[in-house]
Amino acid sequence: xxxxxxxxxxxxxxxxxxxxLYAIAGCSNTPxxxxxxxxGAMAKLVVSGHPAPAPDTPFADxxxxxxxxxxxxxxxxxxxVWANWCAPCKEEIPSLxxxxxxxxxxxxxxxxxxxxxxxxxxxxxxxxxxxxxxxxYSEPAYKLAYAFKPTIEGMPTTLIFDRKGVERARLSxxxxxxxxxxxxxxxxxxxxx
Numbered sequence: 022x023x024x025x026x027x028x029x030x031x032x033x034x035x036x037x038x039x040x041x042l043y044a045i046a047g048c049s050n051t052p053x054x055x056x057x058x059x060x061g062a063m064a065k066l067v068v069s070g071h072p073a074p075a076p077d078t079p080f081a082d083x084x085x086x087x088x089x090x091x092x093x094x095x096x097x098x099x100x101x102v103w104a105n106w107c108a109p110c111k112e113e114i115p116s117l118x119x120x121x122x123x124x125x126x127x128x129x130x131x132x133x134x135x136x137x138x139x140x141x142x143x144x145x146x147x148x149x150x151x152x153x154x155x156x157x158y159s160e161p162a163y164k165l166a167y168a169f170k171p172t173i174e175g176m177p178t179t180l181i182f183d184r185k186g187v188e189r190a191r192l193s194x195x196x197x198x199x200x201x202x203x204x205x206x207x208x209x210x211x212x213x214x
Contacts, residue, residue: 056068062203065193066190069190077091082159083146090182098182099130099132100132100179101132101177102134102136102177102178103176104135104137104141105135109177110176112195113177113195120207127211133158178191179196183210
């Protein structure tokens, strides 16, 4: 057998191995690379082209104490704007509660802000109470929904803020926040320094 044929096999094997390693490295996610994570349950995730700070519009907790999104700076804030009259909103709240359970101790805050008022606000308060460990927040005047840029156009909408309080991505419509696709998004932001 000629010497060239004997050397060709290991060279082909080495070239294939290098190509495989390059492909694997190219597919791996780097911290903060959210665009590559917009798949599966997160397929509708839109990464902010021009990250903006969170608005300072106040909302209240169940006791009526005012809060702003600045209160969650230093954590990954998953801000869900929802309404009790919205079926897709109520469908996704349990998965947000599971996300809070899984990542609350790791520096993630799921902030579910209801835009209902009157009877809807009271029903929303009861609904959140059945989905621990979520805390009930309310902003019935819709000012918060309009303070985001671009404004929120439908319910539910979930906005994701990094530890610096900057919006990094948002998802309009319902999603499963308890599965591996959502966890990958959260873990990517947690991995950032």
